[in-house]
Amino acid sequence: MNQLHIIKIGGNIIDDEAKLDTFLDHFAQLKGNKILIHGGGKLATSLAKELGVEQQLIDGRRITDSETLKITAMVYAGLVNKTIVAKLQAKSCNAIGLSGVDGNSIKSTKRVHPTINYGWVGDVETINVNFFQDIIDKRIVSVISPITHDGKGNLLNTNADTIATEIAIALSNQNNVKLRFCFEKLGVLLDPEDDSSWISQLDLNQYETLKTKEIISKGMLPKLENAFRAVNSKVTKVEICHADYANKQGEDFIGTQII
C-alpha cells in the first residue's frame, strides 16, 4: 500500500501569515501522497466580533448559531481554504480545496445533546472514500475545511481534528496512513506552561493519568481522544507535533507519538 500523509494544521498557525507560509513550505516539500485538514483559527472569532455576532464556546467547541455558521463557512471554506490552496499552487503543489459538501465527501449529522444546544454543529457520519482516493490517485492534494453537510441542504460546523481522524481511518483500508496533528507546541506537554516538557510517546494509561491530574485539558482533550481512536483503528502512525516538524521523518522528527 502507498503511504499517505494526513496532516491537520491548527488555528494558531493559520492566524499567523509568516508561520502559515513556513508550514506550507514544509508541507509542499513532503514527498508522496498527502492531505491537509485545516482548523479555523481566530479569524472567524474576530470577524464575528466585528459584525457584532456573539460567540460561545463549550469544552473548546464553538456553539454555532445561524449567523456564526455563515461566518465559519465564509472564513474556513472561503478565505482560509482558498488562501492555502493558492499558496500551495505557487509552490508547485497541485491542491484542491474541499469542504464536506463537495462531492458529498463528508456527511455529518447535526449534534443532538440532552442539555446543550450546539447549534449547527455536525458529527461525522460518512467519509466518501472513493472520492478522496480518486483525488489521491491523481496526485492532487486535498485541502479540507471543517465545514460538512447533512444531506438536507444544511452546512454544519465540524471539529477539524475529528475530520482528520475520520478521514485517516476511512482511507487506511487502501493506504498506509500517517496522521499528524500539527500545532504551535512541540508535542504533548507534561507542564502546559513549559514548552520543553514535551514527551516523545504517550499511551492510553498515561493519557488517563494526565487527564485525571488535569495536566492535559481543554482543546487537547478532543485532539487526544481522536488520536487514540485513530491509533486503535487501522491508522499506521499517529503523531502530535509542532508545525515546523510537519515534514520531518525519523531522527529529524520531534513530537509525541501516540501508541
Add this chain to the structure above:
Amino acid sequence: MNQLHIIKIGGNIIDDEAKLDTFLDHFAQLKGNKILIHGGGKLATSLAKELGVEQQLIDGRRITDSETLKITAMVYAGLVNKTIVAKLQAKSCNAIGLSGVDGNSIKSTKRVHPTINYGWVGDVETINVNFFQDIIDKRIVSVISPITHDGKGNLLNTNADTIATEIAIALSNQNNVKLRFCFEKLGVLLDPEDDSSWISQLDLNQYETLKTKEIISKGMLPKLENAFRAVNSKVTKVEICHADYANKQGEDFIGTQII
C-alpha cells in the same frame, strides 16, 4: 459529442433565497452534463458596508483592494458556493464547489490598465480542460465561484460571465456546449424599463445599434460581449434568459438567443 449545459446564474437570484431555491430546483432537474457558474450578488457589498470597507465600481466591475478581495473570497468561494452545493446535494444532484485555485482550474493574470487600478482583479488566462472534463465524466456538477488565482499565490476576483464564457469555449472541443446566462430579466430588453420588451434573437449588428442608442448599457455590455465571443467560437448555442427558464428547452423556452 455529449451535450454540456453551462449555466451562469446572476447575483440578483443568489441574493434572494426563495428565487435561488426555485432556480436550483430547475437546475437539478436539467438532464445531462452540466456546470454552474455563480456571480456574487449584493452579499459581498453589504458585508463590506458592515465592515466599513468602501466599495468602488467602474463600468460594473468592482475595484478589488486587499480587504475587498478577502470579502469576495469569503462570500463567493465560501458562503455562496458551499450553500449552493449543499442545496444541490439535498436535491440528489452531486456537485463540487470550485474556485479557480482548485486543481489549478482557472488561472488568470492581474489586470493592468493604463489609467485605472482595478486592484486584485484577474483576467482569465487558462482553463484546465482536463480537470473539468474529468469531473464531467464522473457525472459530478462543477459549481464555480468567480475567484481565480495568478499562480503566484494570489487570489483574483474575476468576472463570472467571463469565466462562464471561457469555460464554455474551452470545453467545446470535447462537448456540444449550450451556454446560458440566467438572471432576473426575460432576456435582452428593447426597453430596460419594460420587462415584456425582450427579444428572441440578437445578432451583432443589432447589438451595435442598441449599444450606440444606449438601450443596452451598464452590466449588460460585458455580458453581451462575452455572449458574442462564445457564439463566435465553438460554443453551439448561447442564450440569455430568466432564471426560471434555465432548464426549459424548445418551445417551452423564453429568452434571447445570441446569433
